[in-house]
Structure formats: C-alpha cells, structure tokens
Amino acid sequence: MRRCATLALLAIGLSGSAGVAQSPTGPGPGLSWNAPEECPDVSTVLARVRAHDPAASTGRTDVRVHADITRANGRYRLALRVEDRAAVAERALDGDDCSALADAAALLIALTLTRGEDATGARSATKPLGEPDHRAPVAPAAAPEPAPDQLPGTGGRAAASAEPPPGAAQRAHAPAITVAPDNEVLARSARPLALRFAFGAALGLDAGMLPRAPAVGLELLLALQVARWRAQLALSLWLARSGDSERYARAQLSGSGTVGKLSLGVDLLQAPLVFGPRGVLELGRLAVETRGVSEPQQGGATWFAAGPALHLGYPAARRLALALELGVLFPFARPRWLLRTPDGTVDLFTVAPAVLRVTTGVVYGFP
Numbered sequence: 001m002r003r004c005a006t007l008a009l010l011a012i013g014l015s016g017s018a019g020v021a022q023s024p025t026g027p028g029p030g031l032s033w034n035a036p037e038e039c040p041d042v043s044t045v046l047a048r049v050r051a052h053d054p055a056a057s058t059g060r061t062d063v064r065v066h067a068d069i070t071r072a073n074g075r076y077r078l079a080l081r082v083e084d085r086a087a088v089a090e091r092a093l094d095g096d097d098c099s100a101l102a103d104a105a106a107l108l109i110a111l112t113l114t115r116g117e118d119a120t121g122a123r124s125a126t127k128p129l130g131e132p133d134h135r136a137p138v139a140p141a142a143a144p145e146p147a148p149d150q151l152p153g154t155g156g157r158a159a160a161s162a163e164p165p166p167g168a169a170q171r172a173h174a175p176a177i178t179v180a181p182d183n184e185v186l187a188r189s190a191r192p193l194a195l196r197f198a199f200g201a202a203l204g205l206d207a208g209m210l211p212r213a214p215a216v217g218l219e220l221l222l223a224l225q226v227a228r229w230r231a232q233l234a235l236s237l238w239l240a241r242s243g244d245s246e247r248y249a250r251a252q253l254s255g256s257g258t259v260g261k262l263s264l265g266v267d268l269l270q271a272p273l274v275f276g277p278r279g280v281l282e283l284g285r286l287a288v289e290t291r292g293v294s295e296p297q298q299g300g301a302t303w304f305a306a307g308p309a310l311h312l313g314y315p316a317a318r319r320l321a322l323a324l325e326l327g328v329l330f331p332f333a334r335p336r337w338l339l340r341t342p343d344g345t346v347d348l349f350t351v352a353p354a355v356l357r358v359t360t361g362v363v364y365g366f367p
Helices: 002-014 042-052 098-126 168-177 184-190
Strands: 030-034 064-072 075-083 088-095 195-207 215-226 229-244 252-266 274-291 297-315 320-331 336-341 344-350 355-366
Touching (some): 195 229, 215 252, 215 355, 252 297, 297 336, 297 355
Parallel strands (some): 030 064
Antiparallel strands (some): 064 075, 195 215, 195 355, 215 229, 229 252, 252 274, 274 297, 297 320, 320 355, 336 344
C-alpha cells in the first residue's frame, strides 16, 4: 500500500501541462519537467523511471528533481538538479536525440531514489547493535523514542510531520545524490548515433563547362548524414543547347554532358537554417557537336574536376527542405574542341579554368 500511495502522489505531482510539471507541495518525491514539444512529456518520463526500477519512486519523501531540456543549434541539452535536505547535485548532458536525453534523466532519477534506499538499508543491516557509527559524530545517548504506532494518543497512527533526527538525512541520503552521474553507459545513451538519409532533385546552372552559357542541368541526389557530417552522391544530365561560335561565325556549337558528383561536408549550423562547406568531386563525359559547316563534326571528352562549395538549406516542412548550393570547380584537364577549315584549325571552345556552378532543389529526409 505504501508503494501505491507514493506512486499516486508522484503521478499527481507530475501532472499538468504537456511541457512542464511542477513538484507537489505535500510529502512524496517531486519532479519538475520542462522540455520542447517534440520531446517526451512528463508522463512518459515517469513511466521510464518505473521501467528502470519499479521500486525507484517509493520510500523517499524529501527528494525534489528539476529537469530542463533546451534546444540550440540542432542539439539538445539536459540540465538535471536533484535536491534533498542534505545536499544538492547537478548534472548536464548533451545529445542529438531528445528522447535519449529523457531516458537518461529517467535513469538518473531511478538511480537516485533507489540508491538512497539501498544505502540506508545496508547501513542499518550491517551495523552491529550498540556499535557507534564512526562515519559521523556520535550523539549523546538519549532515551529511545516510542515507535510511531505506540505514540500515546495517536491511536496507532504515525505523525506524518515528524522530523528525522539531526544528521540522519545527510547520512542516509548523501550517497543517493552523488551516485554515478558519470556512468559510461548513461553517457553513451545520451549521445546516440544520428543516422539520416535523404533523396531529392535539383536544377543546375553552369558557366564554363559547355559552349553555351549558362548550361542547364537536371540532378538526382542521394545523401547520408551522420550527426553533422554529410555525404552525397548525385547524377547530373546537362541538356544540349545550341549557339553560334564566337571564334568561327559560320559554325554552331551544341554541348551536353552526363556527370556524376560526390560531395562531402559538415553542417556548421543546423537550426533554423542548415549551412556548411562542401568539397565536391565530379567525373563524367562531355559531348560537343559542330553544325553549320560543310562537314559537321562530333567530339567527346572526359570531365574531371574538383572544388569547394557552400550549402544552404531551409526546412520547409517536417521532412522536406529547400536546398541551394554555390560552388567553383577547377578541372584537372581542360578539354578543347577544334575545327579544321580551309584557313586552318580553329579552336572553337575550351573549358574555362574555373567553372561556376549553382544548384537549387528539394530534398526529402528520413527517418
């Protein structure tokens, strides 16, 4: 009956708004819980405390726990404060998953309540009768007080407001406040591996890779993100566009290409916008066709380039984001297209030493 009553008091103390629960004013353990809306609510945390140890919420009438979870730059921070009549202990944990931090808080609360009872019970069970306690000053001998159920005039009921003897709270509960906040398993549970996938489509503009600028391309992408690190594979199809040659008026040039891209980077900022540098490596095939001359010619060349880029993302919905990427590519070799004419060989087009690239698109992430 005592356990059921204590759990009922704790449940009452934890009821309230979805984000915050105030401690009860009467006897019984209390929890103040404050967290963003996407985090587990106070009833979930209470259920996790009981799941870690069903007896964790019984037998403690003087413990107050204050837990606050805040979000900054895409990460969560847990500030946990445990108070009793003897001491105060504080602990802070960081993580990418709010649910894991809530579970860490539940584990700490369960350990605090349970270890306090274990320490008190072990001390009274192992201390021989009449032997002084060397861990604290020995108080002068006093006549033993009657048991709660033998108090005169109470009819066998214990006084609920009876205070413990001086020093008893410190000896009984101090170990419970300082138990294992640096537990290695707890630290790992507060920092889970955040693994996410994403796929999307983008529209690209290029200046310098193909004869007619700006060249227009379509891109399909697949991305993998671990915490702040991101790797992305993409396949781009650069559409053929025709235009007059600036170096030979009678010739028209049409260029196209198929290019694969690998980009690696880190997100320096994850909320409210995603921002970070990228390193880009491209490999593909370019094709140029010459028209408007007596002997039309076709030629192809390998495209191999690398360079830096800046990525900017905006979360338009829960799983949908808009992306913009600006980059500069430096080809390892600059392909050239030549035309043989009666007047000699004419250099119709040479890839620029630095190619400007802009892509914008939509990305869908999961889970």
